[in-house]
Amino acid sequence: MESRGPRSWRIGIRRWDHLLDCALWIRASERIEVPEHRLVPGPLDLDELPAPTRPLGFVPGAEWLGWWLSLVDPAAPRPRPRADLEPADDTPDPLGLAPWPALRRVVAERWPQANDWHLARQRSSYAGPGPGSPATGEVVRQVEESLGRSVRPFNLEITLLPVRDEVIRRVDHQRYLVPERVHDSPRWSVWLRDLVLRIC
Template identity: 45%
Template sequence: MEHEAIPSWRIAIDEWNFALELPLWIRAAERINVPAGGMVPGPLDVDPLPAASEGERTGLAEGWHAWWHDVIDASRATIPSEDYRHVRVHGPSALSYAPPDFAGLADWPDLARIVRARWTEAERWNHRRKRRGAAELMPSRTNGDIVADVEAELGHAAAPFELEFVLLPVLDERVRRVRDLRFLVPERFYTGPRWPQWLRGLVRSVA
């Protein structure tokens, strides 16, 4: 979903992104102990919670951390490579989290086994979310109206800017800046009463 005013500004909404929702679903289903903090959002908003799988569970939290940071920022600009052995060994270009192999998880075989076994289950959940929630998210024109309001306050057209909001189904209300003007936004915050004022402040800062 996008709202664009050529040539000055652009707001892009990335919703139902399976590459990001899959690790969140795996964290929830497998009860992987990775609490919110930094670029890691709160727990997945899912009910009922899927059952955890059986078998060995070595390195799940470490592997999940590396996986999450890879998929939220392919440029890896915010990730110190010395903290992740697989980056030093393979380099970021060797990482791949595409099904069915999930080669980027090779250094964490227990996590890789779980993800390969359960990704289709998560995909079905993602598809159900799309069907159920397509009419619930704020239309992009509302964001455009906020930009128009700011332009009216300023008395001139907004300076060129490009915003990207990645919407996540998490029990959280904290917006996280990934890099530049790309943000992770909880869906409940995006659809809630505080979003217009928050976006208005951000637009003022870049316009």
């Protein structure tokens, strides 16, 4: 995260979001065919997928899409689960899966594997060299230099996703889903500079 002053700009960058990464892993491992939606990214950036545990179609793609939107879009409508879909009386549903019973069963079974993959990915990233993209603060300083003034106050939330596509998805005016491979490439500074110029 980069920021300057109490009323200035802020860019928060979230990498290794546990819920989002594991949701993508479950979609990939179970070969869930999800309806097209502007906020659904491409395939998981993983060379070898684990074998699915259920037949194709066991988890309706609409269930995964509903869960995904509940995780990435704060404005997405949240379905109200029926009382008989709750895991048990007075049992919390921390992953918000009660409205999607088929998906909930698969996630409960595969969560340990998804979590292991997520933690291994984090460890390997910490052990290697850091991302190759320039610091966000440097990009903002370049914009200020080109404008000849400080940028106006703004707030951006960038969530990085381990996917193979290169599409940056706009959730709303301040939230974006960005593939890690875009963030870690020269394209990132070009896109961020253009975005900061538009909003400032």
